[in-house]
Amino acid sequence: MKQGLYILILILTFVACEEIYNPKxxxxxxxxxxxxxxxxxxxxxxxxxxxxxxxxxxDESYPRVSGATVFLTDDEGGTLNFAESTAGIYITNELLNPNRIYTLYINLDGEQYVSEAQEVPITPVIDTVYGERDYRVSVRGAANTADDIVKEYGIQILADINDQETLNHYRFYGRKVIQYMDTYDTVIMGMPETRPIYIWRSVYPSGIFNIAGPPSYSASRDISKHPLEFFEDDYFKYIPDTLSFMGWIYIIDEFGINENSYNYYNDLNQQLGAEGRIFDPVYVQLQGNMYCDSDPSKVVLGNFEITTRSEFRYYLYYTRKREEFWLRKIPYFYDIPERGYIKDDRPDFWEQISRTYPDE
Known part of the structure; x- marks a missing residue:
């Protein structure tokens, strides 16, 4: 009885010392x-x-803003209006003039929000795309043991971009289409036969934005060995290990952006890449290029960006147990669905180490 009483008193002591703290x-x-x-x-x-x-x-959703007046003005006094199609989404079907400089205006609830003027970048180019055998190191959790550090081998796709004078900042977005094959048994004209099934699916990047700019503290404006995409040796993480891997179609979207947009993405990457460790950057409010002209004390978030785009395609094939690989530029741009399969007949976009195209 005494022992039980002592335990009860001890529990009540701990409970009595507990206080819920609600920070202001x-x-x-x-x-x-x-x-x-x-x-x-x-x-x-x-x-x-x-x-x-x-x-x-x-509420997990962000409230859409309706009823705003949204338009662009250019350096020659022209105006391009945006109409509200659905709640919070304003659209235009007029092409931008690549020779103009644009400013964004938003009138809402008696206030006027204005952007910094944005030049239209020239169309970007990539001078060289190539691959190198490499590995990628990733960290799980706080990396307290060696088991938390994972080294994954594969092929790193790189790009060299020479100085384009008026354009030196870029953003990249890549779509990877993995090709693989299965088979099925059938009977044709009374004879058993094994026929192919062509299968594909798309893989998209995640994480921070892939941006490139000229190197700091250098007189050269050329960009060399910029990492575009890493392809793991273990492609069976994407397909069943009972099927045959037939290579990747790598679709590169290269966007030309202004320097202030590059700086915005760079600041955003530093915060998106933070994992709560002691030397990670402190979370702060990102400074975009929008401000409230009628009331400077009002804060507006986001960024106004005008961009140009180029597309490049490459075919990559390798095996898991050999060092060599094949990387070849694709000159013909077929329409490729997100995913699917086709029996018997090879799709027109299907890639292999050697093939011809309609214009060849």
């Missing part, structure tokens, strides 16, 4: 967020407006 967090008004990435080569462009959410907000 300042309430901040929802801020206007502008998502405006306009492409010169597109017939249709859109700008999205929505509101930020408070730290303790229970």
């Amino acid at each position: 967090i300042d309430e901040v008004d929802d801020m206007l967020v502008v998502e405006a990435i306009l492409r010169v080569d597109q017939q249709f462009n859109s700008i999205k407006l929505y509101r930020s959410r408070g730290f303790n907000a229970t």
